[in-house]
Structure formats: C-alpha cells, structure tokens
Amino acid sequence: MSTLIAISGLGIICLLLEIFNLRKILIPVTLIGLIAILGMTITEYYLGEPFIAADKYNMIVPTGFSQAFSILFIVLAILIVLMSPKFYQEKFAKIADYVSLKIFMLAGAVAMLSFGNFAMFFIGLEVLSIAAYVLAGSDPKNLRSNEAGMKYFIMGAFASSFILFGIALVYGATGSFDIATIAAVSSLQAGTLPVWFSIGFVMIGVGMMFKASIVPFHFWAPDVYEGSPTIVTAIMSTLVKVAAIGALFKLITILFVAVTPTYQTILVILSILTMSVGNITAMKQRNIKRMMAYSGISHAGFMMMTYLAVGSSANAVLYYAAAYGLAGVAAFAVIMGVCRGKDNEDISLFFGLRKRQPFMTVIFTCALLSLSGIPIFSGFFAKFFVFDQMLHTNHLTLVIFGIINSVIAVFYYLGVANVMITKESETNEPLRFPFEYKAVAVIAILLNILLGIFPNIIMGLEL
Amino acid sequence: MNIAIILIILLGGAIFTYLSGNRFASKVAILFSVAAAVFSVALYLKYGAAGATYHVDWISNPNISFSLKADGLAIAMVLLTTILLPLIILASLNREFKNEKLLYSLIMFMAFAMTGAFLSSDALLYYVFWEMSLIPIYFIIVLWGNGEIAKRRKAAMTFFLFTFAGSLFMMAAIIYMYVKTGSFQLEAFYNANLTQTEQIWIFLAFFLAYAIKIPIFPFHTWQANVYQKAPAVGTMLLAGIMSKMGAYSVIRWQLPTTPYASQEFRTVVLILCIIGVIYGAIMALRQDDLKRFLAYASLSHVGFVAAGAYALTYDALEGAVILILAHGFGIVAMFYSADVIHNRTNTLKISELGGLKTYAPKFTVAFFLSILSSIGIPLTFNFIGEFAIMYGLFQVSPWYALAVGTSLFLGALFMLRMFQDTMLGEPAKNLFRDLSKTELTVFSFLIIILVFFGVYVKPVTDLVSSSLEEIVMYINR
Numbered sequence A: 001m002s003t004l005i006a007i008s009g010l011g012i013i014c015l016l017l018e019i020f021n022l023r024k025i026l027i028p029v030t031l032i033g034l035i036a037i038l039g040m041t042i043t044e045y046y047l048g049e050p051f052i053a054a055d056k057y058n059m060i061v062p063t064g065f066s067q068a069f070s071i072l073f074i075v076l077a078i079l080i081v082l083m084s085p086k087f088y089q090e091k092f093a094k095i096a097d098y099v100s101l102k103i104f105m106l107a108g109a110v111a112m113l114s115f116g117n118f119a120m121f122f123i124g125l126e127v128l129s130i131a132a133y134v135l136a137g138s139d140p141k142n143l144r145s146n147e148a149g150m151k152y153f154i155m156g157a158f159a160s161s162f163i164l165f166g167i168a169l170v171y172g173a174t175g176s177f178d179i180a181t182i183a184a185v186s187s188l189q190a191g192t193l194p195v196w197f198s199i200g201f202v203m204i205g206v207g208m209m210f211k212a213s214i215v216p217f218h219f220w221a222p223d224v225y226e227g228s229p230t231i232v233t234a235i236m237s238t239l240v241k242v243a244a245i246g247a248l249f250k251l252i253t254i255l256f257v258a259v260t261p262t263y264q265t266i267l268v269i270l271s272i273l274t275m276s277v278g279n280i281t282a283m284k285q286r287n288i289k290r291m292m293a294y295s296g297i298s299h300a301g302f303m304m305m306t307y308l309a310v311g312s313s314a315n316a317v318l319y320y321a322a323a324y325g326l327a328g329v330a331a332f333a334v335i336m337g338v339c340r341g342k343d344n345e346d347i348s349l350f351f352g353l354r355k356r357q358p359f360m361t362v363i364f365t366c367a368l369l370s371l372s373g374i375p376i377f378s379g380f381f382a383k384f385f386v387f388d389q390m391l392h393t394n395h396l397t398l399v400i401f402g403i404i405n406s407v408i409a410v411f412y413y414l415g416v417a418n419v420m421i422t423k424e425s426e427t428n429e430p431l432r433f434p435f436e437y438k439a440v441a442v443i444a445i446l447l448n449i450l451l452g453i454f455p456n457i458i459m460g461l462e463l
Numbered sequence B: 001m002n003i004a005i006i007l008i009i010l011l012g013g014a015i016f017t018y019l020s021g022n023r024f025a026s027k028v029a030i031l032f033s034v035a036a037a038v039f040s041v042a043l044y045l046k047y048g049a050a051g052a053t054y055h056v057d058w059i060s061n062p063n064i065s066f067s068l069k070a071d072g073l074a075i076a077m078v079l080l081t082t083i084l085l086p087l088i089i090l091a092s093l094n095r096e097f098k099n100e101k102l103l104y105s106l107i108m109f110m111a112f113a114m115t116g117a118f119l120s121s122d123a124l125l126y127y128v129f130w131e132m133s134l135i136p137i138y139f140i141i142v143l144w145g146n147g148e149i150a151k152r153r154k155a156a157m158t159f160f161l162f163t164f165a166g167s168l169f170m171m172a173a174i175i176y177m178y179v180k181t182g183s184f185q186l187e188a189f190y191n192a193n194l195t196q197t198e199q200i201w202i203f204l205a206f207f208l209a210y211a212i213k214i215p216i217f218p219f220h221t222w223q224a225n226v227y228q229k230a231p232a233v234g235t236m237l238l239a240g241i242m243s244k245m246g247a248y249s250v251i252r253w254q255l256p257t258t259p260y261a262s263q264e265f266r267t268v269v270l271i272l273c274i275i276g277v278i279y280g281a282i283m284a285l286r287q288d289d290l291k292r293f294l295a296y297a298s299l300s301h302v303g304f305v306a307a308g309a310y311a312l313t314y315d316a317l318e319g320a321v322i323l324i325l326a327h328g329f330g331i332v333a334m335f336y337s338a339d340v341i342h343n344r345t346n347t348l349k350i351s352e353l354g355g356l357k358t359y360a361p362k363f364t365v366a367f368f369l370s371i372l373s374s375i376g377i378p379l380t381f382n383f384i385g386e387f388a389i390m391y392g393l394f395q396v397s398p399w400y401a402l403a404v405g406t407s408l409f410l411g412a413l414f415m416l417r418m419f420q421d422t423m424l425g426e427p428a429k430n431l432f433r434d435l436s437k438t439e440l441t442v443f444s445f446l447i448i449i450l451v452f453f454g455v456y457v458k459p460v461t462d463l464v465s466s467s468l469e470e471i472v473m474y475i476n477r
Helices: A002-019 A023-047 A064-087 A089-114 A118-136 A143-174 A179-188 A195-211 A220-227 A230-254 A261-283 A288-309 A314-338 A358-372 A378-392 A396-422 A435-453 B004-019 B021-047 B072-091 B100-119 B123-132 B134-144 B149-181 B186-190 B196-213 B223-229 B232-257 B259-285 B290-310 B314-345 B361-375 B381-396 B398-423 B437-455 B458-475
Strands: B052-059 B064-070
Touching: A002 A023, A002 A064, A002 A089, A023 A064, A023 A089, A064 A089, A064 A230, A064 A314, A064 A435, A089 A118, A089 A230, A118 A143, A118 A230, A143 A179, A143 A195, A143 A220, A179 A230, A195 A230, A220 A230, A220 A288, A230 A288, A230 A314, A261 A288, A261 A396, A288 A314, A288 A378, A288 A396, A314 A358, A314 A378, A314 A435, A358 A378, A358 A396, A358 A435, A378 A396, A378 A435, A378 B123, A378 B149, A396 B134, A396 B149, B004 B021, B004 B064, B004 B100, B021 B052, B021 B072, B021 B100, B064 B072, B064 B100, B064 B123, B072 B100, B072 B232, B072 B314, B072 B437, B072 B458, B100 B123, B100 B134, B100 B232, B123 B134, B123 B149, B123 B232, B134 B149, B134 B232, B149 B186, B149 B196, B149 B223, B186 B232, B196 B232, B196 B259, B223 B232, B223 B290, B232 B259, B232 B290, B232 B314, B232 B458, B259 B290, B259 B381, B259 B398, B259 B458, B290 B314, B290 B381, B290 B398, B314 B361, B314 B381, B314 B437, B314 B458, B361 B381, B361 B398, B361 B437, B381 B398, B381 B437
Parallel strands: none
Antiparallel strands: B052 B064
C-alpha cells in the first residue's frame, strides 16, 4: 500500500515540478524518490508488516511475492529513468510528461501485482497500459511511432475489454471481486461452479497473454517495439512484460480451480509455440529492436512454463523475470547508445563495434550471453530453475523443447555478438557513448552477474 | 590445505592478467599459472590418492552446494591442466597477438573453468564450470584464429552450437537425477536407484554431451575445422585439455551413474569409438594441411581413449586415464611443432614443406620424439596407455583389440609419412631458424614428461588406482 501511494505521489510531484518550471531538478528528485521507495519497500518486506495498514476493503494486499516483484520493478524503473535525460535531450521541455508517465507505469505495475481486489487489478492494468500507449506514440513526428501507438492502443484496448469481461464473469460465478473470497468460494464449490467461471478465467488469461505477448497473441509486439522510441521499447520489453507475466502468475494462483488438465495441456502447447515462434522468427530479423521483440516473446514462453507449477515456482518466475529484465535493460542501453541519432536500428549499425566502442561491446556481449543462458550470468540459472520445476512436475516435453529453443537462441544472440566483433563498419571513428547509458548498462550487468553468482538472493526469499 | 585455493589462483590470474595491461599480461599469466602448477603438485604430494574434499552451501532451493572433491583421478587431471597451462602460455610468448591482456586472461579463465569441472563433485557446479569453459575458447577462436574471418566465425559458431546443444541435454539429465534423488552430489548420483529405461535415457543424454566434446565418431564434424581455424594456443587448449574433459567426465559421471545402460550400450559405443579410431587415421593420411592432419590424428587417438573408457574393465579404464594424460602432453607437443613450422614458413601445407631437417637439428629431434610418443613406441607414455587399453579390450573381445590394433599400424604410417614429407628430403629453399630457448624449454618439458612416465608409470597408476577401483565397483554393481 505504502509503495503504491508513494509511487503515485512521486508521479504527481513530477507533473508539479513542470508547472513550477523546475525541470532541471526533475530527474534527481525522481531518482532520489525512487531510491527512497526502493529502500522503503525492502524494509517493509523484511519487517513483514506494512507501514500503512490494509484498508478495510482489502484493495491492496501486499504479499512477499508482490513486494519482491515491486522491488524488481522499481530497480528497472530507476535504471530506465536514469537514461531519460539523455534520451530526451532534444525535447527537454516535455521531459516531465515522459518521466511522469513512466512513474505511473510503475505504479500500475505495482498495483497489478499487489491487488487484493479485481477492481484494483484492472485499475493497475489500465494505468500501466494507457501510459504505455501514450509513450509508444510519444514521438508524434515519426510515422512509425504513430503507427506503434495506434496499433498498441487498439489491440491493447481490445485485450483489456476481454479481461474486464472475464472479471465480470468470475464475479457472476463467485459473487465477489475480492481475491480471498473468490479463492475460498471457488475451491469450496469446485464441482458446482457455473460454466462462466471457467469462461471468465480463460478470458482473463487471453487478455493477460496479450499483454505478455504470448503466441498467438503476439502480433502487436514486433511492430510496436520497432516503432516506439527506444527507451519506451526498453521499458515495454522489461517492466511491462515481467509485470504481465507476474500478474498472470498471481491470477492463476487465485483461480487455480479453473486450471484443469485440459487447460494445462493448452498452456504446454502455448509455451512451446511461444518459445519456438519467437526464436525462429528472431533469427531472420535485421532490425535489432524487432529481434529483441521476438527474443522477448520466446522468453515469455520460458517464463510461462512456471504457470504449470504455480505452487512451488514463485521464486523461479521472479528469478527469471529479474534475470531477463536486467539483461534486457543492459542490452537496450547499448542499443540506445549505438542507434542514437540514426533513423533506423538496422543490425549493420553494430558492425565492427569492437573497434569503435570496445567496452560497450563487452557489455552487450554479456547481456546477450545472459539472455542465451550461459553460466555465471543469471540467465542460465533462470532457465535451470524453470527446468527444475518442470521436471519436478513431470513436464519433460517442455524441458526438451526448452533445450532445443535455447540452442536456437544461442544462434542469433551470438550472431549479433559475432558481427560486432568480426564485421567491418563503415567508419572506424570511436563512438561517443553517453555516460548515463554506460552507467546503466554496467549496473544492470553487474546486478545480473551478482544474481548469477548468488542465486540465493532471490531463491532464498520467502514468497 | 584448502583445495578451492587452486581455483582462486586461476581466477585471480585471469583478473590480474587483464588488469596488468598488454605489456605485462603474458608475464603475469605465466606467474599465476606456475603458481597454480606448484599448488597442484603440492596438492598431489599432500593428498595423493587419498583425496580431499571441500564443501560450502551455495543455493538453498534447489539444494546446490559448492563442493569439490580432489581424489586421485581429479588430481591427475588437475595436474595435466596446470602443468600444460604454463607451457601453453610459454609457447605463445614470442608470438605477436593483438590485445594480449584479453587473450591471456581468457586462457587463464578457461583453465579456471576446466579445473573447476575436474574438481567439482556437485553435478550442477560441474555443469556450470563445463559450460563456462566454452565462452573463452569461442572468443579465442573468433578473435585470434587463422584464415578468413567469415570461415573462422562459422567454425567457431558450429563448435559452440554443437557442444552447447549436447551439454543442454546433459543438464536435463542432471536435473532429472536431482528430481529422482533430491541431491546433486556425486555420491547420490552413484547410489541412485534408476530403472533400466531411466538409465538408458540418462546415458544417452550424457553421451551426447561427451561424444561431441571428446569427439567420438560421428559427432566429430566440428573438430577438424575448429582445430584448423583456432590459433595455436586455442588448439592446444582444445586438444590438450578440453577434449580430455569429455573423456574424464565419461569415467567420473556417466559410467558409474548408469551402470546398466553402460553395459547395454557397450558394443555400440565401442564400435563407434573404433570406427573413429580408424576413420581418423585414414582421414589423416589424406590431409595436406598440417593442423587438419593433427586434428584427425587426434580424433583417432581420443577414439582410442574413449574405447578404453567405455570398455568398462579396470585395465582399460586405467589405460584410458594414462592415455588421457599422455595424449594431453603429446598432442600439445605436436601442435606446438606445427605452430613452430607455421611461424617460420608461413604455411601449413605439407606439400609445400620438406627438408627442414637441414637447418634445424634441435627441432627435428624434438618433433621426432613427439611423433614417436604419439605413435606409441615402447618406453613412451602413450605406449603404456594404449597397451593397457588393448589388454582391457581383449578381455571384452579379442576382435576389438584387433581392430584397435590396426590403428597403431596406421598411426605409425601416417605420422612417419608426415614427418618424411615435412622434415626430410631435399633441403628446403628458405632458411629455417632452429628452436629458440623458450621453445626448447617447452619441448624439453613435454618430452621429459612423455619419456619419464613411459619408463616409470607407477606414480600415475598409484595415484588413480583407488578412484578407478571405486568407479569399477559402481559399474559392476
């Protein structure tokens, strides 16, 4: 509760600073605020009791799971906000809008994970989504950004309506929006629940799968990722994606009654499809942002494996989300630096990067190795923990497909690393890299390696 | 004495080498690698076959620990790694490389990862080290390799994908074992009660990883290209140590874990190994590129090692371990000779060489002695290994021994023919500088080891016998 209030307050402060013409101190204030909120959330997690007692309607019920995810979101948001001033250098006059929208996205993400009531969940989802639609189209003079915003908005609104309808149907079946009541009622009357309970659950699932870009609901992702300003792509492919994955995980734990064997089979099939379609399509991409979009789709496939073992894999999904999010932020920091001032993100911009910017080449290679799951980077353990959960629940097929996909993924991730090292670029003059991007990439990779060396930081948490 | 220190020395070596800058990188690397060698010799003197263990909890859920086990077998492998390491670095000392600090740091890091893989007794830790050793060698090939950059990239990529794919299946098998036994410890794996079907699948998953790494026919397709494209240091690391990691893992992890399947698949695997032995020898006869020639010769020899390991008798296993060590030192000497030739003549085509003997008597002797050892002439280290393997195979079936025996003849044929074509004959047109002091040091070290243990192999057998007896006990349970 306190986290959510503080983040929303911070977003409003951002807007106020604009009114008082204090744009210069906006980024420092936001960063300090976010770090303070991070500290508060961590303290709250370890104290085990919230600073602000729950309201009597149980709108927000922080649990270990939601707090741990919130901490991850805040870390990702800090890293992204850190890059904002440089990215919006030319549009500094409007920076308050951009930053406050990102803070509101963070608020939405936190609400999506710590809700105690479906109404709150939907509000969180919409706060997150609407901010994302606006940000996707936040480069109005660029045609592709317009396309991205429009496409994302129309399809996203459609998905939101699915979720809303689903919530209504679940309400109709159980008579409540409160998650504790729903879980209690549905498990008590497991056999006699009306059919629309399952229908509602499926509709919520479909909507959330859209948000997490799981095949076959993924078609928006590449276009939107490609068209949006790169910093927005970074936040969408990390924060928004892991928020959607985490929220669906929580929804499945609440509505576990509806997870029938048939539904599990469908999850298995979707997971295999998501991994394979994402990876195979990624191999063919020439645009680095599209490649990251498809790679993100395949990672969503890995993360959704945990839905088959919701009882025991909360740590695994959180670990995967953290590993993926941190590697993603590091990769995007480099992409933003390399593609700065260019009108496209073609892979040829990365040719010969080793000679022009050796340090960032190393960082980018590390990020790619983590995404492909090579040890000491946390990406490896992320996959390992998920596979471990899957074998514990007898899903050998998924593990085998996961392995095949890991091999495919190595092919294109290392392909990018390869062209940076071996191909010749047009110019050999050193590439100037903004300090902020460098710092963010380094911090993200260091955190990633830290998680890889001490996985217990997350796996030891009680969620 | 804490056995984790050796890992710290190597990792510290990697870091300090990088930090020390291009000028001092090679010296710092040599310093640390010699320290590691001294430490591992101390480890051998202190513990010998008795062994030592080290255990720290790492991850609580799933239960993974940082546990090392240095028994005789592991110490033998660590000795191989850490003694070869300074020699390999010394061998590349007077070659020029771009960005030396990165190269030597990657070499040290690779040695760190491989030593870790030899020592770990926790399956996941072992897997992490196993996989980690892949990264540095990939970049060594891509950044410092020979030939066109596009072809080099392709070779490195094929290598990476092959081995990565193989080891991921091994990871699945390891997790399966964990689900079954609730532990990643080596002992738990040995004592797991697996059904016959489970054993067969786990055996195959492990086999895929190891057959690609060693490599065993028909999983060898990456090898010749990679050995050719890799720089000399890379080839020495790959052929000298990394392929041994596969053979060691067969003995350490695969056979005792799946005894039933090992017996079941013995015939098939032995036939594959023997095909590899003969195929490698025949292919070697037809190669014109010296490094490709050595790659196929190496394929033939590691096929021999694998046959020894998969024969499942004590004598064959002992022979396999001896041949692992002997081939490790021998192949490094061979590839170093190739590097010396390449360095001076700028070609590796056997047809363009010839008559080098006239100018370089010292090199000729060194090269000839390495070849003799590689052929397995009596009183060399290889001979003892090959003999023990043949004896072990004979116990399984005389036919295997006979088939493998033909390769000894073929081996002598292709090696001596290559020696004739490169060293003997009409004096070469261009002057060929004889060995420098550094080069002579490296060669003498390698040859002394090869001959000394050829004459007196008891220290090695004493060191590994108790570990092997334990492993044979588990295989025959």
